[in-house]
Amino acid sequence: MPSLDQALLAALHNRQDLLAELHAQGTDCYRLFHGSQEGAGGLTIDRYGRQLLIQSFHQSLSRDELLQLAEQCQASLGKQLLLVYNDRSQGNSRIDRSDPVYQAEPAALEDLVGHEWGLNYRVRGRHAGQDPLLFLDLRNARGWVKAHSAGKSVLNLFAYTCGVGLSAAAGGAREVVNLDFAEGNLAVGRENGVLNPELTPMQFIQSDYFPAIRQLAGLPIAARRGHKLPPYPRLTPRQFDLVFLDPPAWAKSAFGTVDLLRDYQSLLKPAILATAEDGVLICCNNLAKVALADWREQVMRCASKLGRPLRDCQVVAPAADFPSLDGQPPLKTLILQF
Numbered sequence: 001m002p003s004l005d006q007a008l009l010a011a012l013h014n015r016q017d018l019l020a021e022l023h024a025q026g027t028d029c030y031r032l033f034h035g036s037q038e039g040a041g042g043l044t045i046d047r048y049g050r051q052l053l054i055q056s057f058h059q060s061l062s063r064d065e066l067l068q069l070a071e072q073c074q075a076s077l078g079k080q081l082l083l084v085y086n087d088r089s090q091g092n093s094r095i096d097r098s099d100p101v102y103q104a105e106p107a108a109l110e111d112l113v114g115h116e117w118g119l120n121y122r123v124r125g126r127h128a129g130q131d132p133l134l135f136l137d138l139r140n141a142r143g144w145v146k147a148h149s150a151g152k153s154v155l156n157l158f159a160y161t162c163g164v165g166l167s168a169a170a171g172g173a174r175e176v177v178n179l180d181f182a183e184g185n186l187a188v189g190r191e192n193g194v195l196n197p198e199l200t201p202m203q204f205i206q207s208d209y210f211p212a213i214r215q216l217a218g219l220p221i222a223a224r225r226g227h228k229l230p231p232y233p234r235l236t237p238r239q240f241d242l243v244f245l246d247p248p249a250w251a252k253s254a255f256g257t258v259d260l261l262r263d264y265q266s267l268l269k270p271a272i273l274a275t276a277e278d279g280v281l282i283c284c285n286n287l288a289k290v291a292l293a294d295w296r297e298q299v300m301r302c303a304s305k306l307g308r309p310l311r312d313c314q315v316v317a318p319a320a321d322f323p324s325l326d327g328q329p330p331l332k333t334l335i336l337q338f
């Protein structure tokens, strides 16, 4: 078993070509160390622009270990970065906000800007949520969206901070609609829009997924017996040229349960119906225990049951900063062309 600094050294060495490529394409947000696959489970090191974000998920790092890791990254990149350490070894990956090991300097916790595919993104080392504001393993999918959105209407479902919507706008989409039930996440999406003022402005719908997508798909919204539904925004049925479906692994609301293991179908079916006859649906499943082949099978079956045969089904894998020893990365993305 290599020591932590040897493991990081190897990871940084393995990324040299990728990082040159990313810098050339206007990207300075990427993973420098993907511990589970590179020799230190429960540890990740990411660069977000000027910020270096180190996160531990199993056990806390000591101050010496932390500073040594940061020093190695900075030496390899030839850049001083602002260090933020988020120890998430508590239950539910909650960030320990008492900073017992290392207190970030105030500049590291200010609102910063990171870049991906030439776009500006809000970077914040600490905020109300637990995860960083941009999920880095989705970069290649966002790149595909940017390259294939010209002139299209785009619906970004479970939009979070609207990175997919922003990529569509940058690719020349004529209309971009982001949908999420969390106003705080959409607020960062709005900031991302403001940080890229040259793009067509995006639209934002704050709604639970189920009533929104079922209305767009022209399906009824049923309450469970004896339960009254909370209010929800009214939408007219319509289809989009490109739909992006990237749900969380599990989430329960008054309208339904998002459950990627047991019931992908109830998310996928209305999303297919809200995709134009000759449109594209990009769908994701980030649950490690779901195998790509099984999930792809389910997805194809659902499309065929709805009488929507596919012209093509393509897999987009995360980039090499998310290596996978068994070739089965947790994040699986399919591009379905109808």
Ligand SMILES: C[S@@+](CC[C@H](N)C(=O)[O-])C[C@H]1O[C@@H](n2cnc3c(N)ncnc32)[C@H](O)[C@@H]1O
Pocket: 134, 135, 138, 157, 158, 159, 160, 161, 162, 163, 164, 179, 180, 181, 182, 185, 207, 208, 209, 210, 246, 247, 248, 249, 251, 252, 253, 258
């Ligand atoms: C894993 S993130 C999605 C990542 C996002 N697609 C991206 O590109 O970064 C999950 C998002 O789903 C939202 N969410 C979870 N359950 C929801 C529901 N029932 N309806 C609408 N949004 C939901 C959360 O607020 C969160 O923003």
